[in-house]
Every structure is written in C-alpha cells, then in structure tokens.
Amino acid sequence: MSDSNRLITNKTNGFLGIHSPIENSILQMLSVDVQQRILPYLELVDMPLGKVLYESGELLRHVYFPTNCIVSLLYVLEDGASAEISVVGHDGLVGVSLFMGGGSTTSRAVVQSSGFAYRLPRLRIKDEFNRHGELMLLVLRYIQSLLTQMAQTAVCNRHHNIEQQLCRWLLLSLDLLKDNHLVMTQELIANMLGVRREGVTEAAGCLHKQGVIDYSRGHIMVTDRPKLERLCCECYAVVRAETARLMS
Amino acid sequence: MSDSNRLITNKTNGFLGIHSPIENSILQMLSVDVQQRILPYLELVDMPLGKVLYESGELLRHVYFPTNCIVSLLYVLEDGASAEISVVGHDGLVGVSLFMGGGSTTSRAVVQSSGFAYRLPRLRIKDEFNRHGELMLLVLRYIQSLLTQMAQTAVCNRHHNIEQQLCRWLLLSLDLLKDNHLVMTQELIANMLGVRREGVTEAAGCLHKQGVIDYSRGHIMVTDRPKLERLCCECYAVVRAETARLMS
C-alpha cells in the first residue's frame, strides 16, 4: 500500500498547479464573501487509495471537500462484513456529523478513488456554519441528499440483484470522475456492495459479455454508458434526480 | 380501515385529557421560552393505523411530534416492493426534510402503531428553526441519529437473516411503546422488513418456540425481552447507543 501511495503522489504532483477549491461544487457555490473567509484555512491534501479519513466513533478533526477523488462511507459490522452507504465526490463533503453536533459517526470514511481534496479544520468550518448563512443552507441540503442516497441504498440492498447493484455503483462512481475509467478491483467493489468477490466477478462478466464494460486487473472502462443505465435498477436515477433537485 | 379508525378514536378519546406535548422528547427538551412560542400552534391529531402523513415527493405541510404513536418511514420501489428505513416515536419527529430545504423526500411516512401526535404547520416550525437556537440544535442532532438508524438498517438488510431483523424491529418498536404489546400483523411487518409474509411467520414461530414472544392475529406480546436482545444482531444496540449519545 505504501508503495502505491508514493507512486500516486509522484504521478499526481504535476497536477497540483491546476488544482483549485472551486473544483468542489459546494465550495464553488459559496459567495466570494464566504470563500474569502475560509480560503486561508483550506489545505490541499493528497487522498491516496485506501486512506481512512475517520473510523467509526472517532472524533472528526476536519471536513473534507473532494475535488477529483471519491470517498466511500462504509458501515462495518463486528464480524468484518461491510456495506457502503454513500459515496462522496466533488459534489459533496465528508464529515457532516461535525455540523450536527455528534462529532463522530458510526461509519468509516475510506478513499475509494485516489486524488485530492481540500480540508478545513473542525473549528473553522463550525465557525462558518454557526453564522447560519449560505454554508449552513448548502450543508443542510447536502445532508438531505445524503439521506436520500442512504435510504435508496438500503432498499437496493434488499430488493435488487448483484448485477443491478453493480450498475448503480458504477454509474454513481462514474458521475464523480472526469472520464469513464475506474481504478478498482472486484474485491474492493465486493466490499462496498457487501457481497462476495465471486459474485462481482460473475456480474462483471455479464456486463462485459453485453459490451457494457471492459476490465482487467483493477481497471474498469465503461464502454456503453446508455446501456449501463438501461441495465441498472431505478435506484440510480432516483438518487441522481433528487440530488439534482436539492443541490442545483 | 375507516371502521377500525373510528374504534381507535373512540377508545382513545378518554385519554385526551392526559395528553401533553411534553410526552414527546423533543418538545419536552425545549426551554419554556421556545415552548411558549410554539405551543399556541401545536395541534393534537389522531394517528390511526395506516394513516399516511406524506407520500414520496409530496410537499410537507406539517412536522409531526409523535407522543404514543409510531410512524414508519418507508421507501417504496416502482414495483411496489418496500423497506422501512427508520421508525419514529415519542423520541423524534417526522418531517426533517422541512428543515433541510428540500420540502419533500423520496420516502413515505405511515402510522405503524396508532396513537396521537402533535403537529405544527410548516411555516411555524421553520420560523422557530430559523432563530438558530435550541430547536435547531436538537433537530440537527436528531437528523444525525436518523442517519445512523438508516445506515444500520442498510447493513442489517444486507447481512442479517430475517429472524435477527425481526428481533431488531421488535426491540426498536418496543422502545417506543409503554408496554410490551404490539398491534401489528405479520403481513405489515413483512412490508417493513421488505421480506415475504411467510418468512416473518417462520421467524415469529421460532421466537415463539423459544419462549420469547406470544402472538395471535395482529397482536404480539414480548414475554422475554432479555432473550430477545440476545437473539438480535448487533444493529439494535448500535442504534440505541448512538441515539442515546446524541439525544441525551
């Protein structure tokens, strides 16, 4: 893991120059006023694959605004079984429980796709939230979209098969990336979906046969997105529409 | 349904006298100041079994503070399949999306156990929320406990069997009632859990054989709660602990 981290850092350092906080939708939607208040405290951080932003029950120290990375919120059971309940990218932020008074959650936040994020110390973001201005309104709306995503995931877990869920997962991830290329093993996807690795292999095989995706050894390319959407259950469209309504 | 509604109303009218807003934890936790502001607009409403407070996508007109009733938040799929993602009683409120700016959610709220609730018109509660005082802080903490409950439900759906989930459901419902008696058919429980009615029948039969519950025709009595907790998956305890931490 440490080797791949170093690799990612080296490879991506070159992009530091083009990075800007406005690559995150929430930061971008703030007025110049607010931006000027928080910009001095924003810190650009590397988000290598597998990095854990916080563990269940742990006090949150920062709120993260992803730019080109993806973060998964995972619930892990005592026996190690897990399930992803939400996925956050440039359209959101990680650490909502800071705003709600809990200071911690029962979930774990893990980087699912490497990249960068801006982060702000706990106290700074709380100060801004406590002005009860734009940031608060935005965050509240974002929390509602989070609720929607979690609820839809719960129903999807219950009623839809692995292939449908894989489609949903691919589409949600794809929306957070610039291209149609995912760096992700089937093993990790299985952890996210809370199913067996073999189940993902089979589902991915089906999608490949139908000409929807290509993949090999930790790389997935979506080659026919429209078809992917047709094969998917309704859950993706519901989440997408509600998120658009709330965050537009 | 209309007949049973009338019956419930008649039976419970006698209790109207002892009803008070402070039977709802959130209303009770508010200072006299806030209470005095909102009390004039609080309306005691009958909550008969099956009453729908709002449908998916519908604009919310009131926020409800249950006293002795239980409300389920259900997600319903296009094909009619459903799953309960949260259950609300005297410890919470129904209609959080009013506070978050959405005005509606993709879920449906249904009375799962008849009783009463106090409700407040949309604009009144928004006014109070916008003072950014106690009510806001309480609501935010409540929203976080809701997030926890939803997430745990999602994981439980994925990894635990029907019997364990039934135990969780029974315990969560029991905590919201004064006694150990539930008025609920296996058919309805199946809808909540998103499983077959026969599956619930089988699980309930197992619990009965083990001396944990008695039931017949829409009535369930929990006779050995400690044992019920032992048979349950961890999900109940996690939710309960986190709710206690947040709302104490």
Place this chain on the structure above:
DNA sequence: CAGGAACTGTGCGTTAACGCACACAGATTC
C-alpha cells in the same frame, strides 16, 4: 348462526447468493 374476511401455518419447487477450493493469467521482483 352462516358467510366471509383477515390472519396465520405449511409444503412444495425454484433461485440467488454463499463458502470453499483451486486453476489461471498478468504483473512485479530478484
């Protein structure tokens, strides 16, 4: 009190996902 509705019990065959074991192939290391 007869008829019907609502609720629960039971017994199939079917299916999706599981757990496990192992084979195979691309990538990395020495």
Place this chain on the structure above:
DNA sequence: GAATCTGTGTGCGTTAACGCACAGTTCCTG
C-alpha cells in the same frame, strides 16, 4: 527467466429466501 504476488475465472455443494398454492383458524358482520 524463475519465483511470487495479485487479480480474476470457475465449479462445486449448501443455504436462505423466494413465489405460489392452499389449508386452518379466528374474528367480524349481516
């Protein structure tokens, strides 16, 4: 280029839940 590691493919038997059909039982209603 041999050894090794990581990621993927595959083939079992097993299991939990499903879908369906129907029987039995209690309760309500006319």
